[in-house]
Amino acid sequence: MSFQRVTIIGLGLLGGSVGLAIAEFLPGCATTGYDADPAVRRRAAERGLVGRVCETAAEAVSDAELVIFCVPVGAMENAACEVADALPAGVIVTDVGSSKEAVGEALRAALPHATVIPAHPVAGTERSGPDAGFPHLFRHRWCILTPPADADPEAVDKVAAFWKALGADVELMDGAHHDLVLAVTSHIPHLIAYTIVGTASDLEQVTRSEVIKYSAGGFRDFTRIAASDPTMWRDVFLTNREAVLEMLGRFTEDLTALQRAIRRSDGDALFELFTRTRDIRRSIVEQGQDDARPDFGRSDHG
Numbered sequence: 001m002s003f004q005r006v007t008i009i010g011l012g013l014l015g016g017s018v019g020l021a022i023a024e025f026l027p028g029c030a031t032t033g034y035d036a037d038p039a040v041r042r043r044a045a046e047r048g049l050v051g052r053v054c055e056t057a058a059e060a061v062s063d064a065e066l067v068i069f070c071v072p073v074g075a076m077e078n079a080a081c082e083v084a085d086a087l088p089a090g091v092i093v094t095d096v097g098s099s100k101e102a103v104g105e106a107l108r109a110a111l112p113h114a115t116v117i118p119a120h121p122v123a124g125t126e127r128s129g130p131d132a133g134f135p136h137l138f139r140h141r142w143c144i145l146t147p148p149a150d151a152d153p154e155a156v157d158k159v160a161a162f163w164k165a166l167g168a169d170v171e172l173m174d175g176a177h178h179d180l181v182l183a184v185t186s187h188i189p190h191l192i193a194y195t196i197v198g199t200a201s202d203l204e205q206v207t208r209s210e211v212i213k214y215s216a217g218g219f220r221d222f223t224r225i226a227a228s229d230p231t232m233w234r235d236v237f238l239t240n241r242e243a244v245l246e247m248l249g250r251f252t253e254d255l256t257a258l259q260r261a262i263r264r265s266d267g268d269a270l271f272e273l274f275t276r277t278r279d280i281r282r283s284i285v286e287q288g289q290d291d292a293r294p295d296f297g298r299s300d301h302g
């Protein structure tokens, strides 16, 4: 049932982690890989992120059963066009992109004869590149599949089984719904982090050294997120524009309400909100969806 030959296009954090996870959890599966950057290809070969690093994308996919695109969402279409003439018949194509409607459309347009099952493992870190990947990235994390309504159910099952084998919990969702949910749970939090870190560094009365010196608690957490890859996040906001703007409208209203509560010294309003948000954090921790990143002190990572 599971795939024997998988090709990974893009060998950075996500592609490298998929390759290492396959080697660990699906040892019978042969992997090939390609990255547009020759330095990444070299490093991927040194780290053994895939069994064979190829010099062209076409060579990498030539006998694949599953092709996974692990490139920035704005690069999905070009990466797919590069392999369009080389894909074997019957191949299943998937991806790991953080926005799903635009990526699904781009892959289906570029590869009209392939079976495309878009996916988003909701797992990552602020790091990028071929040194960032580790095999346990997907363990106990959600992987959301957004197959089109007319998708082949057998292909959906195979892609779901693949992600489960890498340790993920799989959920199916409509692409538009995915984009709305992730706008609020992932995309806007990143936008807020980029904003607060930018605002702090722009403040004239807070010198750069003070920002660094006193960044102990909350601000330090924001700087981690704000260190995330600029290309990746530029592309996420450009491809999930409508959902982000919709959720940003709601967020702005809530922020204005908080601003009013502070101005009016409305302690009850502040206390009620902070109690509610603490409960949300506690339920996340109880469900075991807490952090699995390497630098969070857990021992179950590579």
Ligand SMILES: NC(=O)c1ccc[n+]([C@@H]2O[C@H](COP(=O)([O-])OP(=O)(O)OC[C@H]3O[C@@H](n4cnc5c(N)ncnc54)[C@H](O)[C@@H]3O)[C@@H](O)[C@H]2O)c1
Residues within 6 Å of the ligand: 009, 010, 011, 012, 013, 014, 015, 034, 035, 036, 037, 040, 070, 071, 072, 073, 075, 078, 079, 096, 097, 098, 099, 121, 122, 123, 124, 125, 126, 127, 128, 129, 130, 132, 229, 232, 236
């Ligand atoms: N970083 C995260 O936390 C995270 C989590 C889940 C999903 N994602 C998604 O995963 C994808 C990859 O992100 P990442 O964090 O691994 O980025 P990354 O920068 O670590 O790796 C991306 C790689 O793609 C390569 N690339 C770019 N264009 C290419 C092309 N046309 N052909 C071949 N290779 C190409 C780059 O050279 C780079 O090595 C993105 O779509 C992102 O939205 C990221």
Ligand SMILES: O=C(O)C(=O)C[C@]1(C(=O)O)C=C[C@@H](O)C=C1
Residues within 6 Å of the ligand: 097, 098, 121, 122, 123, 124, 125, 126, 185, 186, 187, 225, 228
């Ligand atoms: O943990 C982090 O550093 C992440 O930003 C990972 C994160 C997220 O927002 O949760 C970022 C983007 C993805 O598409 C999925 C996961």
